[in-house]
Amino acid sequence: MPQLSESDVITGVYIVQPDMHGDERGRFIETYRRSWFPLGREMVQGNRSDKTAGTVVGLHYHLHQADYWLVPRGTARVVLHDLREGSPTDGATEVLEIGEADSRGVFIPPGVAHGFAAVTDMMITYLVDSYYNPDDELGVAWDDPAIGADWGVADPVLSARDQANPRRADIPAGRRPYAGLRR
Secondary structure (H helix, E strand, O other), X not given: OOEEEEOOOOOOOEEXXXXXXXXXXXXXXXXOOHHHOOOOOOOOEEEEXXXXXXXXXXXXXXXXXXXXXXXXXXEEEEEEXXXXXXXXXXOOEEEEEEEOOOOOEEEEOXXXXXXXXXXXXXEEEEEEOOOOOHHHOEEOOOOOOOOOOOOOOOOOEOOHHHHOOOOHHHOOOOOOOEOOOOO
């Protein structure tokens, strides 16, 4: 059974340290089970993204979708920020590194903004519990001083979308999640 711990910074975020088994042939890791997570729903879509060192992705958030991230190659600095109005951890920011060295996974509930910096060239895989919905693809400025994230990247490379995200204080009415919001 893997070690599962809820973040002590952001309510509803879970970090999984899976059991790893290996020998001279390689290693085996069970990376995900829905039963590990309270209120976990079926993950319906899997995605993979390959990034070069220095890339920053995010911060993205969803009103309805949960994500489960794993970095099987390389290292990512993950930034999480609780945007959920009414959450006991509203406004909290957490930064952690995950990657192939420890094979930790991160469960991110709806309303928690998430992004990552590629510390090295890397591959991230992520499972989501809703099919892609452009109306639920939202963002907040990666460099917002109110979030105060240390991305650990001197000269980040960002997409046009991520450069245009609003600051937390400027998120339009009705686009800010609240605690307990699900489908």
